[in-house]
Amino acid sequence: MPKSLSIPTLDDVARAAGVSTATVSRCLNAEKKVSENTREKVMKAVDALGYVPNFSARAMAAKRTYTIGAIIPTMENAIFARGLQAFQETLHEQGYNLLVSSSAYRPELEAEQIRALVARGADGLLLIGYEREQSVYDYLEKRGTPTILAWAYQSNKTHPSIGFDNRASMRMLADRVISMGHRRIAVISGITDGNDRAEERLNGIKDSWAANGFNLDDLPIIQTPYEIESGGAAFADLMAAPQKPTVIMCGNDVLATGAISRAKELGYDVPSDVSVTGFDDIELAKHLHPPLTTVHVPHGEMGRTAAEELIKLIDGRTTSVRRQLNVSIVMRGSLARP
Amino acid sequence: MPKSLSIPTLDDVARAAGVSTATVSRCLNAEKKVSENTREKVMKAVDALGYVPNFSARAMAAKRTYTIGAIIPTMENAIFARGLQAFQETLHEQGYNLLVSSSAYRPELEAEQIRALVARGADGLLLIGYEREQSVYDYLEKRGTPTILAWAYQSNKTHPSIGFDNRASMRMLADRVISMGHRRIAVISGITDGNDRAEERLNGIKDSWAANGFNLDDLPIIQTPYEIESGGAAFADLMAAPQKPTVIMCGNDVLATGAISRAKELGYDVPSDVSVTGFDDIELAKHLHPPLTTVHVPHGEMGRTAAEELIKLIDGRTTSVRRQLNVSIVMRGSLARP
DNA sequence: TCCACCCATGCAAGCGCTTACATTTACCAA
């Protein structure tokens, strides 16, 4: 009975090609050290058998997987899609694969998934933001797994990271809003607990507000999950106040989408009744009506750079990276003078 | 020099606990067959060393990974997000992990990723739709990897699948549109080449159109990628015709989003100048302005069921599944009488 | 013609686990 009915292994290929397994292995990996003649024989056998190397066996023997793990807070909306796409494409060009999982913004789930990815032999990891337990960093350190943080950059942190300054960026936008004459600002923030990006963005607004001589007590803030519905609900709450805000600054574009949608339902015109701003500049932002004024984040560049630097880290071609990217304000129709 | 500096293995744990590796292994897997006493000792050692089992080694020895692979056409937009989320949650409840990759709607990439996932030892696979080369199915068959298809259901196909009838669903919507009095319909379809769902949806519209006694030559159709921008561009093209359509039926909600956005830019009012319909009922649909009339797909149920049935397939508790889910039309503001 | 080298190849030792099978231990009935 031919063995061909079961899954072919290196051994099968070697036997079929009349060489040793070592030779087959070398054919499949290092291009060199095998004569043209032999390689041809081997490749023919590989094709004939439909051989595909067993990943686990390879990982075990080589202690290298050419796999990168990424854990993002959510796949539900497009916040991370563009950046991750670029990350993945760059990785792919360099012969790496990407394993993605989502933590649903839950730190304990993130920790679990980090362990799972490391256990799977990920050569490196991409994580979002800084905030996580020290024990997680210790674990990564101990296992020697190169890790790069993205979507955030804080000059006082030393961990390899590629991102932008959420705080300064949001402050820039808030300054702009205030300079346009707005004096009644309300904020729909993401949940800051366990999310340094959300916290920094909120702080950016507070910075601006305070620096312009206003009282933080006069700055209504609602924290709510990054979902369209929540943004809508928060909008309704904020507009129910006796002193209606003239502008609502949202922690990201998803919340802003909800706010604008709800504004329409409630009969408010944006921006003449109330302005709305976002953050991230997801693709949808410019297609909202009115188009959303927001902070443009260079997602593609961030993903690409993160991939390149992470691979350097893995190859030992560098020991640390810290790169700050520039964001810009995109003025669109959703923001006007009060 | 203590070995604790390097990554702890089963051996280390066994030594620390004063038992054999077999016992430790049994502790970590089958709950039974180990005395309470021993288990405690072992667990203590595990904690102390911070031991995490090596996934590859485990996969190799056990020939089982408790990992499911899913390949979806895109992560860029939310089409698959809800369904995948439910799929993943159900899997997780049953102790399985999910590996996701995206094929960017490219069959050859999908084939490559299928091989990669199988090589990684995926116990089962989730794929979208029916259309792929026979060789891919043969490969899966040969490797004995259980595979379930989702997001589509065709009664004439026998492969395990869980989905809905794209053709009948879209036809239902088209019938409705026509019954409202529309006689000038234009279609923005996804690229049908290599995408059976897109093709079926388009066929559904054609079915209805023909069944109502109209000529297929009078049905303008543009095929374009599932992107907001493309939807917008297609909309502009269709409206540039001498005979403007009274309704534009889109292959999915993403295209419809682009169409509505572009309509505003061009100064058309939806639905009084032109109606727009979508398909999928992504979260955004109801937040568009006007809210989008579309076909509601039970994504959550589909994901959940797919997970359950796939696991049954893997466990050999069943040999085949074919389940058709019901969709429904959601009437919202974007569709009105001409 | 001979020797030193180098390149292509083979040999075999793991990588860290699981599990069939063997062994030991504990306990109970006779």
Add this chain to the structure above:
DNA sequence: TTGGTAAATGTAAGCGCTTGCATGGGTGGA
């Protein structure tokens, strides 16, 4: 006390690959 049985544990053989080292054959210089 002793034999028998079942439960707990240990032994060791792989799982499919990579890679350091050994080997052998071919090449070119003297």
